[in-house]
Amino acid sequence: MLVRNESIAPGPLLAMTGMTKQYPGCLANDQVSLTVERNQIHALLGENGAGKSTLVKMIYGVVKPDAGEIVWEGQKVTVPNPGAAQRLGIGMVFQHFSLFEALTVTENIALGLATAKERVGLRGRILQISTEYGLPLDPDRVVHDLSVGERQRIEIVRCLLQNPKLLIMDEPTSVLTPSEVQKLFVTLRRLASEGCSILYISHKLEEVRALCSAATIMRLGRNVARCAPAEKTVKELAEIMINMDLHRPTPRPPVASTAPPRLVVDRLTIRSHNQFGTDLKDISLSIAGGEILGIAGIAGNGQSELMDALSGEISAGKPESVLIDGVAAGHMGPADRRRIRGCFVPEERNGHGAVTTMSLADNAFLSGYLRGALVRFGVIDKKRTFVFAENIIRRFDVRTTGPKAEARSLSGGNLQKFLVGREVLQDPSVLVINQPTWGVDAGAALAIHEAIMALAQGGAAVMIISQDLDEIFVLADRIAVIAGGRVSEPVATRYATVESIGRLMGGTSVIADSSAEMAHALSDAR
Amino acid sequence: MTELLVAFLVSTVAAATPLLLAATGELVAEKAGVLNLGVEGMMLAGAIAGFATANETGVTTLGVLAALLAGTALALLFAVVSLTLQANQTATGLALTIFGRGFSALLGAGYVGIPAPTLPKLHIPLLSDIPILGPVVFGHDILVYLSFAILGAVAWCFRSTHLGLILRAVGDSHDAAHALGYAVLPIRYAAVAFGGALAGLAGAYMSLAYTPLWAQDMTAGRGWVAVALVTFAAWRPFWLLIGAWFFGALMYLSLYVQALGVAVPSALLSALPYIGTVVVLVLISRDRRLIRLHRPAMLGRPFQARA
Ligand SMILES: Nc1ncnc2c1ncn2[C@@H]1O[C@H](COP(=O)(O)OP(=O)(O)OP(=O)(O)O)[C@@H](O)[C@H]1O
Ligand SMILES: [Mg+2]
Numbered sequence: 001m002l003v004r005n006e007s008i009a010p011g012p013l014l015a016m017t018g019m020t021k022q023y024p025g026c027l028a029n030d031q032v033s034l035t036v037e038r039n040q041i042h043a044l045l046g047e048n049g050a051g052k053s054t055l056v057k058m059i060y061g062v063v064k065p066d067a068g069e070i071v072w073e074g075q076k077v078t079v080p081n082p083g084a085a086q087r088l089g090i091g092m093v094f095q096h097f098s099l100f101e102a103l104t105v106t107e108n109i110a111l112g113l114a115t116a117k118e119r120v121g122l123r124g125r126i127l128q129i130s131t132e133y134g135l136p137l138d139p140d141r142v143v144h145d146l147s148v149g150e151r152q153r154i155e156i157v158r159c160l161l162q163n164p165k166l167l168i169m170d171e172p173t174s175v176l177t178p179s180e181v182q183k184l185f186v187t188l189r190r191l192a193s194e195g196c197s198i199l200y201i202s203h204k205l206e207e208v209r210a211l212c213s214a215a216t217i218m219r220l221g222r223n224v225a226r227c228a229p230a231e232k233t234v235k236e237l238a239e240i241m242i243n244m245d246l247h248r249p250t251p252r253p254p255v256a257s258t259a260p261p262r263l264v265v266d267r268l269t270i271r272s273h274n275q276f277g278t279d280l281k282d283i284s285l286s287i288a289g290g291e292i293l294g295i296a297g298i299a300g301n302g303q304s305e306l307m308d309a310l311s312g313e314i315s316a317g318k319p320e321s322v323l324i325d326g327v328a329a330g331h332m333g334p335a336d337r338r339r340i341r342g343c344f345v346p347e348e349r350n351g352h353g354a355v356t357t358m359s360l361a362d363n364a365f366l367s368g369y370l371r372g373a374l375v376r377f378g379v380i381d382k383k384r385t386f387v388f389a390e391n392i393i394r395r396f397d398v399r400t401t402g403p404k405a406e407a408r409s410l411s412g413g414n415l416q417k418f419l420v421g422r423e424v425l426q427d428p429s430v431l432v433i434n435q436p437t438w439g440v441d442a443g444a445a446l447a448i449h450e451a452i453m454a455l456a457q458g459g460a461a462v463m464i465i466s467q468d469l470d471e472i473f474v475l476a477d478r479i480a481v482i483a484g485g486r487v488s489e490p491v492a493t494r495y496a497t498v499e500s501i502g503r504l505m506g507g508t509s510v511i512a513d514s515s516a517e518m519a520h521a522l523s524d525a526r
Numbered sequence: 527m528t529e530l531l532v533a534f535l536v537s538t539v540a541a542a543t544p545l546l547l548a549a550t551g552e553l554v555a556e557k558a559g560v561l562n563l564g565v566e567g568m569m570l571a572g573a574i575a576g577f578a579t580a581n582e583t584g585v586t587t588l589g590v591l592a593a594l595l596a597g598t599a600l601a602l603l604f605a606v607v608s609l610t611l612q613a614n615q616t617a618t619g620l621a622l623t624i625f626g627r628g629f630s631a632l633l634g635a636g637y638v639g640i641p642a643p644t645l646p647k648l649h650i651p652l653l654s655d656i657p658i659l660g661p662v663v664f665g666h667d668i669l670v671y672l673s674f675a676i677l678g679a680v681a682w683c684f685r686s687t688h689l690g691l692i693l694r695a696v697g698d699s700h701d702a703a704h705a706l707g708y709a710v711l712p713i714r715y716a717a718v719a720f721g722g723a724l725a726g727l728a729g730a731y732m733s734l735a736y737t738p739l740w741a742q743d744m745t746a747g748r749g750w751v752a753v754a755l756v757t758f759a760a761w762r763p764f765w766l767l768i769g770a771w772f773f774g775a776l777m778y779l780s781l782y783v784q785a786l787g788v789a790v791p792s793a794l795l796s797a798l799p800y801i802g803t804v805v806v807l808v809l810i811s812r813d814r815r816l817i818r819l820h821r822p823a824m825l826g827r828p829f830q831a832r833a
Contacts, residue, residue, distance in 0.1 A: 085707075110691060
């Protein structure tokens with residue numbers, strides 16, 4: 001006789017089948033299935049707009065599925081709202097953070113905890129977890145003043161405090177430094193061994209290979225494959241994802257040493273406009289036409305202040321502190337700097353780079369109206385604006401329904417492509433980009449990198465501010481490091497090593513170690 | 527001289543009370559992200575409901591209770607239209623004020639010029655008899671003390687309780703609050719209803735204590751000052767109190783100067799408390815960072831759970 005005992009042989013932790021979600025004009029998920037075993041670190045892969053975030057939002061009860069079945073620990077369940085998900089034991093770190101800007105770190109985390117008992121002594125536990133897992137956080141600071149990297153740490157710590165059975169992480173490492181990533185992995189492996197499954201979304205395939213034991217790959221809203229990532233190379237994974245060959249960007253010829261400087265920063269010293277920011281101290285740089293300068297550094301070392309001072313969101317102190325093509329621009333606002341062909345892509349795309357509730361055409365207009373001559377006699381030239389937006393969408397392969405789509409309806413990576421494209425297509429002579437490929441898939445990252453290189457080839461001076469050393473090494477002719485508001489003397493990329501840059505970034509051996517590991521992983525990957 | 531000082535202080539506190547009540551209520555609603563411009567209308571509804579009930583029953587406590595209910599009822603009407611049906615909050619608030627004014631005038635037509643029972647002043651033996659201190663500190667009616675207690679409770683609630691934290695969170699980012707599993711709409715309903723109840727109380731204070739009579743439009747724009755106070759105090763409870771007292775003091779001074787017969791146009795003098803309060807508070811709270819930290823980012827924005 002067959003004895004069935006389900007409690008001894010438990011099935012998977014989570015099994016979903018037939019998940020379907022239709023957005024107006026876009027079938028984001030089409031009959032998707034996903035199974036996560038207990039104690040498993042499971043990767044969810046796919047190009048930008050493949051529907052990954054949509055799928056996990058359905059698990060977490062933020063988005064309501066049109067069809068599909070969710071089986072949690074052997075029971076069929078519906079997840080009407082995030083509260084229900086939390087009661088089941090599901091925690092989630094969102095791709096676009098769900099933080100409260102006006103509240104402190106502690107308050108933000110307290111809001112994520114269900115019962116009063118959990119909130120007792122919270123401040124101390126935050127400190128404890130953040131030091132234990134190497135995610136430094138000051139519990140009393142207001143989120144408004146924190147960098148993207150710091151904000152992400154809050155989300156992670158918030159989830160860890162909830163002791164979930166399933167932890168969903170939507171691109172958690174896209175803004176972390178290599179050493180932070182390594183520490184996070186230690187944490188995640190430990191969690192998995194302690195019985196918590198992890199559903200991990202990332203575009204960084206090296207990470208996925210190192211961390212995840214299983215992967216589900218999506219394309220255009222459908223399942224395309226299940227595999228063990230360690231058995232595939234990065235190239236193979238990427239090719240399944242985007243269904244095409246991936247090549248490396250072709251290297252550019254070296255810049256002539258006689259090329260005149262187009263962007264000059266001269267002894268830039270400013271006090272940060274936010275209480276906890278980093279003051280910029282005596283920064284001097286010069287970028288020639290045709291050159292790409294990479295600024296490496298750990299989040300919160302003055303990158304956002306530097307970006308603001310260059311773009312004109314804050315005054316650079318003296319007019320001569322920033323020279324664009326020889327014009328003293330230190331006192332100019334962003335519009336005036338655009339007029340003299342300086343273009344800028346800020347770090348945070350939602351609300352800073354783009355007005356999320358406006359259409360893509362309107363967003364294109366907001367930045368491009370001067371350089372694209374989109375205003376005629378004080379009236380918006382709708383047709384030209386439309387053409388401009390369409391052009392960006394076509395040239396940068398932005399997956400969307402068209403220029404009329406609201407910016408917030410785009411997947412994260414697609415919005416990033418749109419914003420980079422918007423500035424690149426304005427034919428700038430100086431371009432400054434903060435985190436150019438944050439959350440962008442391998443194919444799109446390549447497209448963005450190639451666009452940046454083509455721009456430099458055409459004679460523009462480009463500055464890349466990034467925490468992704470890999471990206472900096474691929475793109476930059478020279479590399480400088482920002483730490484504590486100072487920028488180091490740039491070194492030519494061919495003389496720099498990941499270790500030497502890593503040391504400058506933080507000065508600790510941990511970073512050098514993990515960077516060496518990264519470098520190793522990277523050379524494997526190629 | 528002493529008599530003058532006592533009169534000044536007592537009437538300052540009295541004139542500040544309706545403002546303080548209404549502004550505290552509006553503060554709670556705004557902190558939850560709802561801009562209710564119907565304060566003036568809710569105050570008038572409270573004033574007539576309180577006056578009529580006290581007049582018919584002869585019991586002031588019942589009057590106060592009726593005012594509270596009237597304010598809440600109007601606030602809930604506002605909530606249904608602006609939160610559930612997602613009509614524009616500014617327009618809905620303005621409509622509520624217009625409605626409250628008309629409705630109270632209609633109901634109050636029969637009560638013009640009749641005296642009603644007045645809310646008794648507290649009299650504590652010994653304490654209330656102390657010169658100066660007695661009348662200024664211990665000689666008011668119960669609503670005055672209640673207004674302080676409520677303001678203190680609200681300030682404490684915001685700073686130190688989870689409930690207050692949730693309320694601020696909903697006002698700062700309703701999407702994030704929703705994502706964390708908080709029920710945004712019920713929280714906003716509660717905040718708006720609380721605001722309405724306090725506006726009703728403020729109305730009752732006007733018609734049962736401050737000038738114990740019913741007259742059409744008797745709140746004379748105080749509801750608007752309350753709304754302005756909240757903004758110009760940069761959403762900080764303590765500064766509401768300062769602003770309300772400042773208004774009360776200017777009110778007394780303008781009446782006093784008018785009574786002295788100084789040759790200043792009386793229209794200007796009557797406008798003085800309104801203008802003065804706004805100017806002073808604007809000067810106090812110009813700091814942008816301060817405003818960013820305290821201003822509810824979702825103020826006036828409709829919330830819809832995205833499916
Ligand atoms: N609210 C919405 N309204 C309309 N379309 C939407 C909405 N949200 C997402 N979409 C569309 O659904 C598709 C899938 O989006 P989703 O955010 O799930 O992608 P993703 O796989 O997470 O991409 P990325 O890696 O760029 O974050 C995209 O084409 C996107 O434009
Ligand atoms: Mg996504």
